[in-house]
Amino acid sequence: MTGRKLILSLLLTVALAACSDSSQKPAGNGAAGGAPQRPPQPVSVVIMKKSEQPITAILPGRAAPFQIADIRPRVTGEIKQIAFKQGSEVKAGDLLYKIEDSTYAAEVAQAKATVSKAEASIPSASPRRRQPSRRRKPAFRAPRRTSPATSGWSTAVRRRSNTKTPA
Secondary structure, three states: OHHHHHHHHHHHHHHHHHHOOOOOOHHOOOOOOOOOOOOOOOOOOOOOOOOOOOOOOOOOOOOOOOOOOOOOOOOOOOEEEEEEOOOOOOOOOOOOOOOOOHHHHHHHHHHHHHHHHHHHHHHHHHHOEEEEEEEEOOOOOOOOOOOOHHHHHHHHHHHHHHOOOOO
């Protein structure tokens, strides 16, 4: 056991000798060719205070709307302007689109021309009114063919009733 103690003490002595810096000379000889001394390292001090901090977690994700509605015009045509912003709230009666109206103005003018043509043809197409005869009507009567004047008048009346005048 004494041998072990001896070996252990030798190892400790060698380890302590290896830790010392033998290349440094005493402080009095630093200017006479020794290694220059290092400047002192700056040290900062932080004073800790106890306070409550909220725990915050920032996570990646996507937001999805809970309600989606498609907004489309009821009529076809070239859209001049979209009067709402995507994602904004709209109410009933709000202006949504402005549509090119030249096509519709032409259709209205054509409908008015058709109506005036039908109205102009009514007086010339009306059948001649006959006085009712005093003859007795037979029990059986064969179907009557219509004359061209009668059919023209009924066609003109039918056209007039089918054509709607735009407001």
